[in-house]
Amino acid sequence: MKRTLLFSLTALLLSSASAEIRIGVVISATGPAASLGIPEKNTVALLPKKIAGQDITYIILDDASDTTTAVTDTRKLIQDNKVDLILGTTTTPASLAMIDVVAQAKVPMISLAASEGIIAPVDTKKRWVFKTPQTDAIMAAAIVDHMAKNGIKTVGYIGFNDAYGEGWFAELQKNAAAKGIKIVGSERYNRTDTSVTAQALKVAAAKPDAVLIGASGVPGVLPQKALRDRGYAGKIYQTHGVANPDFLRVGGKDVEGAILPAGPILVADQLPDTNPNKKVGLSYVNQYEAIYGKDSVSTFGGHMYDAGLILQKAIPRALKVGKPGTAEFREGLRAAIEGTRNVIGAHGIFNLSATNHLGLDARSRVMVVVQDGTWKLLK
Amino acid sequence: MSLLSVQDLHVNYGRVEALHGVSLEVGAGQIVSVIGPNGAGKTTLLSALAGVLPSRGTALYQGEALSSLSVEERVRRGLVMVPEKRELFGSMTVADNLLLGSYSRRSRSQVGTDLENIYARFPRLLERRKQLAGTLSGGEQQMLAIGRALMTAPKLLMLDEPSLGLAPIIVREIFKIVESLRASGVTVLLVEQNARAALACSDHGYVLETGDVKLSGPAQQLADDPAVTSAYLGSQES
Amino acid sequence: MDLAQLFDPAIFPVLAADGLTNGAVYALLSLALVLVFAVTRVIFVAQGEFVSFGALTLASLQLGKVPGTLWLVLALLAISAVVEGISQLRQGQGRRAGMVLLSALGISAGLWALLTWLAPLKLALPLQVLLTLLLVVPLGPMTYRLTFMPLREASTLVLLIAAVSLHLILSGLGLAFFGAEGSRTPAFAEGQITLGQVQLSAQSLVTILVSAVLMLALYFFFDRTLAGKALRATAVNRLGARLSGISPVRAGYVSFTLAAAIGALSGLLIGPSTPLSYDSGFLIGLKGFVGAIVGGLVSYPVAALGALLVGLLESFASFSFSAWKEVIVFGLILPVLLWRSLTTRHAEEEE
C-alpha cells in the first residue's frame, strides 16, 4: 500500500516533467447512466496514445451519474492534473454543470451527452464546449420525418422520468408541431420500474398511430412489451439510446419491429461501400470487440471514438500555437476543434464552426428497424 | 457435592460495583434462598449466574466454570432462571410459551410427557393454554414462567421474587410449588423479599445487603435471627 | 378526466391485476423486512439487492456464464471462516477453528467445481433455479455474520448505517458482476390467461400464486414449527428467548437466511416480466418497506396488506399521474405515520 503510494508519487513527479498532453475524462461508469458510460469508458483504450509525437495521457474519473461529483472531478482534472482538455461527461445535466468550470479555467471540453442545450447557443462560456453525439433534435427530427412519411397523425409518448425522457419529449413536441402530428399522450416511468402496464394502457387507450419510447438501454424493452401485451398494433419508435446489444438480447421477440434513429455505426456492415462512415465504423467495431468480446459494442462508445478522431486532427494544429499545459495551447486547441472540417467519424462527418459546436448533419443518422433479432438499416 | 459453587463474585454496572464479592453454595437437591431488602443486589446476583450480566469471580456449575458460557448454553446445561419480570412471550399463547421452553432440548421424546406434567401441576394453564400470555393475571403469569422454565428440563432453577406483586393466597400456592420442585429432583435457588415464606421452605439461606452477604446459615436459624427482621423493618424496633 | 377513465371496465381490472402482481412481490419483501427487523433490529435496506442478485445470477446461468455471485460467495466464505476461526481460537478452541477453516475450504472448492462444471452446460430451468438459490441464499447468513453480528448490541441507527453500507457494497459489486444493463430471466409459464374481462399473463398468475404459497408457507413456519415460533419469540422478548435457551445469534442467522431466500425468489418471480438490473432491487425493496411501515414493522399480515396496497396504488398512480407516481407512493407513508402518531401514545425510547 505504502509502496504503491510512493510509486504513484514518483510516477507523478516523473510524468509531469516529460512532454505530454493530459486529457481528463469524466464518465458515468456507475449510477443510473452507467450503461451509456461504461462503453464510453472502455473506448478510451482505443483512443490515440500519441499524436504529433506527443504522448497522450488519459486520466479517467467516474462521476457516478451525479452532478456534484462531475463538477468536482472536472475541477480536480483541471486544477490538480492540469489537463488540457476534458472529455465528458455522459449525462446532460452534469455536462451543463461542468460548463462554468471549464469556461472559467479556459479548458476546452467535448461532452458526450445528448442535449443541444450544452453547445447552443455558443456564447462566452459555451465557446469552450463541444460535443460529438447527435443532438436529440437531429434524432427527433429523423423520427418525426419518418412518421410523417408513413402517414402518422397522432403519437403517444412513454419516456424515462429523468433528464433523458424529458429532453426527448421536448424535442418530440417541437418537431411534431412542425409536421402537424398531434401528441395524444405523454407518460413517464422510472428506469428501475418493474411494470409500465398502466402507462402503456393509458397511451394505448388514446389510440395513437404510433408511440415513441424515450428510454435508454434495456429498460426500453419494458414499454414496448407492455404495449404489445395490451394488443397495441401501431408503430413503435425507440430512441438511439437503446442501440446496444443488450437491448436485443433482453428484448428478443418483444422488440421486433421497433424503429429508431441511430448513428451509422450501428449498421456499419449494411451501409453501402460508398458511405464514408462505413470504414471508420467497422474499424471501431472491430477494435472494440477485439478487446471486449463479440457483440459487446454499443453506439455510445462511438462518440468517444469520434472525439478521439477530432483530436487527432486538432492537436497538431494546436501544438503550433503553444506548448501543452499552457493557456495558449488550450486556446489553440479550442480554436482547432472549432475549425474541424470533414473529419469522418463513426457516427458522421464533423464540420464545426464558431456557431456550430457539433458539426454533424443529417448524414449522421440512419433509420433502423429491429428485425429477426438484429438491427436492420431502413433505406 | 455442590451443584453450584460461587466464590467472590463481583458485578459492575458501568463503573459502579453492585456486588462486592459474593460467595455461596447450592447443594444438589436443596432449596437455598437469598433474602434481603430492595436494592441489595439479589436480582443482580441471579442475572450474573444466568449469564445475563457479566461478572468477575468464579462460579462453578457441576464442576464446570460458567464464565465462558452464554445464557443459552447455561440453559442447555440445566441452569435456568425465572426472572423477576417473567419475560414471557406476551403475544403468543400459553401453550407456545411452554413449548418454547423445550427449544434447546436435544431429545424430543420426553417433551410431551413433561408438558402433560406441567399442565397437571398448573391446571389453570391447561384451561388457558390457547390464551395469549399477556392476558393472564399476575399469578398465572408467574406459573407460566415457572412452567416454561421447567420445560427446559432444569437441574438448577433460579427463581427471582416469584411472589412479587401476587395476592397472599397465590403466594402460598407458589411456595407450595417451589417445595414440590424439590420432590421432583430440581434444585432451587430462590431470591425473595418475602423472607419468612422463603426461609420456611428452604434448607439454607443467605441475607444480602448492599451487595454483600451479611448473614448465612440454615434457614430455620436465620428465620429466628432478629437481625433478619431488622433488615426489613428497621433497627428501631423495640 | 383521467380519474373517471380509471374505472373503465376495460382498464380497472388490468390495473388491479398489475398492481396485485407487483404488490404480491412487495408483500413478500415486506414480510422479510418485518422478520429481520423484529428479530435483529436491523432495518435491512439491502434486502432489495438479493432481488437483483437472484434474477441476475439466473440470467448469467442462462447465458452459460459462471455468475459473479460465485466469487462473492467464495470471498465471504473465506472471510467468515477466518473471522470465525479467530474467534474460536480466542476461546481456546484450536481444533474447532481448524475445522471451520477446513470445512470452509471444502465447501468453497466444492462450490467452485460445481459451478464451473455446471454453468456452461445450460441446464434445465429448475436446476438453474436451484443453483441460483445455492449461490444467493448463503449471502444472507454470511452478511449477517460479518456485518451485523459484531454490531448486535449497537443502536438501531448504527445498524441502519451498516445496512445502508451493505447496500452500497452489494449494488457496487452487482454492477461489476453483471454489468450496467439489466437482464430478463425465462418465464416459469408462457402465454396469456383470460379471466373474465382480464387478460393476465401466465407469469403474473405464477407470481401471485407462488407469493401466496410462500406466504402460507411462512405462516405455517411461524405458526406451527418450533423453529418458527422461536424466531417469533426472539422478536417478542429477546431476554425471554435467551432464558428459554433460544440463541439470538442463531435467530439472526435464520432470519437473514430467510430474507435472502425470499429476496432471491422475488427476483426470480419478477425477472421474467421485467428486465432487472443491478440497481433495480433497491427501489423494489423500498416499496416493500412502505408496506412494512404500514404494518408498524411488527405485524406480518398488516405489512403484507400494506404492500399489496402499495402495488395497487402504484399501478393506479402510474395510470393517472405517471410522472408523480413515486411522490404518491412514497407520500402514502406520511398519512399513515400521521394516523399512527395520533393513535399511539408516544413511548419513551430508552437507549
Add this chain to the structure above:
Amino acid sequence: MKLGSRTWLALAFFAVIALLPFLLPTFYLTLLGNVGIYALVALGLVLLTGVAGSTSFGQAAFMGVGAYTSAVLCLRFGLSPWLTLFAAVVVTGVVALILGAITLRMQGHFLPLATIAWGLSLYYTFGNAPFTGGFTGLTGVPPISLFGMALNTPSRFYWLVWAVLALCAWVTQNLLQSRTGRAMRALRGGVTVAESFGVNTYVLRVQTFLLSAVLAALAGWLYAHGQGFINPTPFGLSQGIEFLFMAVVGGSGSVGGAILGAGLITLLRDQLQNLLPKLLGQSGDFVTPVFGILVILMLQVAREGLWPLLERILPRPSQTLMPGTERLPIHTKPASGEELLRLEGVSKHFGGLKAVNGVSFSLNSGEILGLIGPNGAGKSTLFNVISGVLPPTAGHITLRGQDISRFASRQIARLGMARTFQHVKLFPEMTLLGNAMMGGYTRAHAGVTRSLLHLERSEEAALQHAAAEQLTRVGLGDVFELAGNLPLGQQRILEIARALVADPTLLLLDEPAAGLRLGEKRELAALLRKLQGEGVTILIVEHDMDLVMNVVDRLVVMNYGEKLAEGTPREIQQHPAVREAYLGGAA
C-alpha cells in the same frame, strides 16, 4: 472573558483554515469548499441525530428545497442571493415544519424511514415541478457577491463557505452549551426526565428538526450559487445517505464530529478514486463498495464515530464556573401546615392489573410523608401518577388547590413539583453540573435564538450558580466530573440535587437511599431534615426503614395497590397488617 483551551484550539483551527488558500493547490480548496457545505448539513444532523436522537435521510432534500428556492427566485425575479437566502430559509422551514409535525411523534426507527420517503418524493418533485427546470436542471444561477465582489473563484468561495460554517459551528456550539441544548440532549433517551423538569419535548424536537433543516437550506443556498447550476441529483436519497454517513462516521454527538466526518468522507472518496484504479485496475469501479466496507469496519471498531477517539487527545473543556452576580428567582413557598397535595380515590389500572386502586391521602406543607410497602405494592406507579408521567385512571389529585389530575408532567413541574427516579435517570455523558442545571429548566427562560447567540450568559451563570450551590449542599464537590463516573449512591444524591435546583415546593423522592452506604444514609437523613427546615415539603418512597422511621412525620403504607395503613412511624411499626405484609404470612 477568559477563553478555554478548547476555544483556543477551535480559533486556531479556523485560523489555519482561513490561511489555507495561500498554502494549498486550488483543487484542495474546491474539495474543502465541498467539505464545508457538507459539514453544514452534517452539523444539522449532529443536532438532530447525535444530540436529539432522531435520524433523517432527508437532509439532502431540505438542502434541495433551499437551493431551488434561492435559484428559482434569483433566475425568475433577478433578486440578489442575499435576499433569496431569507426565502430559502423560510420555505425550507415551512416544509420541515409540516413534515416534522407529522412524523416527530413517532418512535425512533419510523423517522428515518419516513425521511427516506419524503427524500424520494421531493427528488421527483424537483424533477417534475413546472418551475424547476426539470431533471435537466437550471443553469446560470448567479454567484454570491459581497461588496460588489463575486465570490466565484475557488478561493473566494472557499472563504465564504468556511466563514458561514464557522459561524454556524459557533452558534451550534453555543446552543449545545445552553439550557436549550441540555434539554435537547435529554430528547435522546431522557424524555421522561426532561418532561419532569418542565421541557415540552415535542416542541423542542420540532425546533431541533427545524434548525437542522435550516442548516441544510443554508448549505443548499451555498451549493446553488457556488455551482451556478442545479438539478435534482445532488438532492436525492443517495446524497441524503451520504450526509448521515458523515455524521455517524465523524461522531454525531459533537460539532467537531460533523466537520471531521464531512472532511473524512469527502477526502476518502477522493483518495479512493485516485488509489483504487492503481490497486485494482480500471476494469471496474470499486470506489463505492470499498467505501461501504470501510464504513462497516469503522462502525465495528468505533460505534460512536471517530471524534470521541480524537477527543481523548484534546485538552479537557474548561472547568470553571462562569462569573455572574445574577440569581434565579425563588418560588414563594406556602405557609407551613397548609394543605399542599391531596389525593382522592386515585387509581391506575393497566389493562386488568390494578396497580393503584383508590388511594387517598393528603400532605401538608413542611411535612415529610413516607410512602412504604412491599415490592410491587404500586408505590412507584402512584409516584408516576402524582408527577404526571402517567395519567390516573380515576380519582383526583390537587396541588395547592389546583386540580392537576390531567396535567402533563412538565406542567406539574412548573407548579413547583420536582422528583427523583427509582431507576436513576441521569445523563452519564454530562457533568454533574450539567445534570443539576437540567433541574433549573423552568427557572430560566432563554429560548433557542438567545442561546444560539449566547445572549443568555448571565442567566446561564445564575443557573450554574444555583446548580453548584445545590451540589455543594448535598455534598457533591467535583461538579465537572461526568455523572456516569459516580457510584450508584452518589448518583441518587445527584438526582436529589437536580430536583433541588428546581427550587421545589414539593419534592418527590423515589427510593433515595437504595444503594447508599450507612454513612451516606445518615447524611441523607440530615439533608432531608434540613430541607424540611427550609420549608420544602417531601414525599418519599423508601425501603430503608431505619431512614424512613427516622425522618418522616407520617407514613402511608401500600399493599396490592391499596392503602393499607396511615400513621406515625411508631403506629405503623406496631400495625399487625403492616408486619404481615412485610415479613409475609405464608408460613
